[in-house]
Amino acid sequence: MKDNAKISSAVIKRLPRYRRYLSDLQKKNVDRISSNELSNLIGYTASQIRQDLNNFGGFGQQGYGYNIQSLYNEISSILGLDKDYKMVIVGTGNLGQAIANYTHYYKSGFMVSAMFDVNPKLIGLRINDIEVLDYERLEEFMQDNSVDIGIVCTNKDSAQEVVDKLCAGGVRGIWNFAPTDLQLPEGVALENVHLSDSLHSLAYYINRNSQMKDQD
Amino acid sequence: MKDNAKISSAVIKRLPRYRRYLSDLQKKNVDRISSNELSNLIGYTASQIRQDLNNFGGFGQQGYGYNIQSLYNEISSILGLDKDYKMVIVGTGNLGQAIANYTHYYKSGFMVSAMFDVNPKLIGLRINDIEVLDYERLEEFMQDNSVDIGIVCTNKDSAQEVVDKLCAGGVRGIWNFAPTDLQLPEGVALENVHLSDSLHSLAYYINRNSQMKDQD
DNA sequence: TAGATTGTTAATCGATTAACAATC
DNA sequence: TAGATTGTTAATCGATTAACAATC
Numbered sequence: 001m002k003d004n005a006k007i008s009s010a011v012i013k014r015l016p017r018y019r020r021y022l023s024d025l026q027k028k029n030v031d032r033i034s035s036n037e038l039s040n041l042i043g044y045t046a047s048q049i050r051q052d053l054n055n056f057g058g059f060g061q062q063g064y065g066y067n068i069q070s071l072y073n074e075i076s077s078i079l080g081l082d083k084d085y086k087m088v089i090v091g092t093g094n095l096g097q098a099i100a101n102y103t104h105y106y107k108s109g110f111m112v113s114a115m116f117d118v119n120p121k122l123i124g125l126r127i128n129d130i131e132v133l134d135y136e137r138l139e140e141f142m143q144d145n146s147v148d149i150g151i152v153c154t155n156k157d158s159a160q161e162v163v164d165k166l167c168a169g170g171v172r173g174i175w176n177f178a179p180t181d182l183q184l185p186e187g188v189a190l191e192n193v194h195l196s197d198s199l200h201s202l203a204y205y206i207n208r209n210s211q212m213k214d215q216d
Numbered sequence: 217m218k219d220n221a222k223i224s225s226a227v228i229k230r231l232p233r234y235r236r237y238l239s240d241l242q243k244k245n246v247d248r249i250s251s252n253e254l255s256n257l258i259g260y261t262a263s264q265i266r267q268d269l270n271n272f273g274g275f276g277q278q279g280y281g282y283n284i285q286s287l288y289n290e291i292s293s294i295l296g297l298d299k300d301y302k303m304v305i306v307g308t309g310n311l312g313q314a315i316a317n318y319t320h321y322y323k324s325g326f327m328v329s330a331m332f333d334v335n336p337k338l339i340g341l342r343i344n345d346i347e348v349l350d351y352e353r354l355e356e357f358m359q360d361n362s363v364d365i366g367i368v369c370t371n372k373d374s375a376q377e378v379v380d381k382l383c384a385g386g387v388r389g390i391w392n393f394a395p396t397d398l399q400l401p402e403g404v405a406l407e408n409v410h411l412s413d414s415l416h417s418l419a420y421y422i423n424r425n426s427q428m429k430d431q432d
Numbered sequence: 433t434a435g436a437t438t439g440t441t442a443a444t445c446g447a448t449t450a451a452c453a454a455t456c
Numbered sequence: 457t458a459g460a461t462t463g464t465t466a467a468t469c470g471a472t473t474a475a476c477a478a479t480c
Contacts, residue, residue: 010447012420016413020395034461043397046461047449054463062456062462079416080423094314101310102411110415148422173422175415179236181259187429189421191414195318197232198407199326199391200295204228205405206364206389207296212403226471250437262437263473270439278438278480 007055014052015075017042022072034065085110086146087175090162091153092117092125092132095177099151104128113145142169149173156180223271230268231291233258238288250281301326302362303391306378307369308333308341308348311393315367320344329361358385365389372396 021042025033035046042049053059053066059074060066076082087103089096092115103110116135117123125132133141141147142165150166152159152174159178166174173189176182179196237258241249251262258265269275269282275290276282292298303319305312308331319326332351333339341348349357357363358381366382368375368390375394382390389405392398395412 008447009417012417013413015420016410016416017397019416020413036461045449047451048447050462051448051464058463060462062454063460064456065461078420080419081416083419083423085419085422094310094317098310098314099411103415107412107415149418172425173418175418181233187425189418189425191418191421193409193411193414194232195315195409196323197229197236198409199319199323200232200235200297201225201228202365202389202391202405202407203296203299203301204231204294205407206301207299209388209403209405224471252437261473263475264471266438267440267472274439276438278478279436280480281437 011052011055014044015079018049018052019072019075019079019081022068022075025068026072030068032065032067035060037065081109083109085148086113087111087149087151088113088138088141088147088166089115089151089153090117090135090138090166091155091158091178092119092122092127093153096151096153097127099153099177100127100130104130110149112151113147114141116141138165139169142166142171147171149175151175151177152182153177227268227271230260231295234265234268235288235291235295235297238284238291241284242288246284248281248283251276253281297325299325301364302329303327303365303367304329304354304357304363304382305331305367305369306333306351306354306382307371307374307394308335308338308343309369312367312369313343315369315393316343316346320346326365328367329363330357332357354381355385358382358387363387365391367391367393368398369393 021038035049038049039046050060053071056074056078059071087110089100089112096115100112100115103112112128112130115127115130115132116138117132118135122132123134147166147169148171150163150171150173152162154162156178159176159180160182163174163176163182163184167185167188171188173191174182174184176190176192177195179194181192182190184190237254251265254265255262266276269287272290272294275287303326305316305328312331316328316331319328328344328346331343331346331348332354333348334351338348339350363385364387366379366387366389368378370378372394375392375396376398379390379392379398379400383401383404387404389407390398390400392406392408393411395410397408398406400406
């Protein structure tokens with residue numbers, strides 16, 4: 001694998017999508033695919049597909065294309081999906097519970113070790129067999145357990161404080177669902193899921209489409 | 217407002233974020249801000265901020281900057297947040313419930329009219345005072361009610377069929393949480409929230425950071 | 433008016449696409 | 457070997473940044 005320190009985030013964002021399509025193809029027992037055929041399925045140009053993959057290595061073979069199984073494995077490995085991640089969820093409202101449930105059932109390498117909340121009504125509950133602990137105990141928990149990913153499902157006002165605690169406790173990445181932008185120390189990865197922003201840009205396109213219709 | 221038919225999605229994606237920062241400033245009773253000050257807060261260059269805003273109109277004033285209240289209103293209007301949207305949620309698992317709850321409490325212009333599921337255990341329940349109806353009744357419901365946005369919280373295998381029904385029923389936009397890519401008719405907007413893809417790119421950056429640490 | 437800051441044009445940078453020699 | 461298709465370089469396109477005249 002080539003040096004991947006400076007690969008653009010546009011490329012990285014496409015990798016999970018490649019992987020999804022390859023997974024579907026695997027299930028259909030397809031053995032190989034050319035960048036051209038993949039282009040027709042996935043909607044990126046064949047040229048972009050080859051460029052993207054060649055950031056990480058020459059996974060194809062001239063005259064043949066790409067072996068689906070092996071490309072799937074390569075991409076999984078590039079993304080780090082051949083490793084396991086221990087996660088904690090802070091904020092155990094509906095969204096936190098949904099995430100817990102979702103990762104529990106669908107994401108084999110990502111395990112939720114514990115959930116935390118300040119709400120006494122939630123503390124002590126078990127969600128998908130994961131205990132909800134008092135947020136007061138987060139620091140202690142992180143001293144005793146290695147945690148890779150902190151999932152933030154609090155409101156926006158608590159999010160930064162929570163993140164500071166998670167980072168102090170040694171997480172390597174934050175998956176943030178709170179509708180705010182966070183400050184992280186160097187070396188901790190951040191991925192935002194800003195549902196509100198997402199819904200707002202949907203609203204924009206809904207209206208743009210309607211305006212275009214009016215002009216016809 | 218200028219012709220906005222060809223504004224890049226990179227610009228549109230930044231608008232909700234501008235709006236969030238402007239909202240915070242409003243709460244702090246700040247009246248005006250220059251592109252330079254806003255740049256320091258939000259992290260985009262002052263030049264980009266001025267370029268972005270000038271896609272839609274000259275909202276600033278030389279020597280003064282931007283009036284926060286009025287810029288907030290302009291952006292809200294560009295995004296279509298001065299309008300109301302009726303939504304239905306299909307798939308009433310944890311995630312569907314979380315979205316219902318979330319929009320119910322936090323998103324004033326976005327109202328969930330009904331939720332649909334195929335699971336008899338869920339049909340008839342009320343979630344945040346919204347009734348869960350039999351999915352069989354979706355078509356009928358959409359004939360009797362105008363629905364702007366369809367929220368898809370099903371598994372990936374059902375998602376396309378659900379979307380087809382929603383589009384036939386006249387929705388103007390789809391907010392998709394199913395981990396798959398969807399085919400929509402012309403004129404229907406689509407916004408994906410691919411949680412799985414998001415988690416996978418987080419994994420990439422976690423490992424990249426670790427490798428960089430190893431090299432030190 | 434003088435100073436500040438926008439709106440906008442021009443320059444740069446980066447990402448995507450096209451082309452084709454290398455090679456399986 | 458001939459045909460197919462990659463890997464990679466070069467060309468193009470689009471988005472970001474810089475610069476500055478316009479103007480409040």
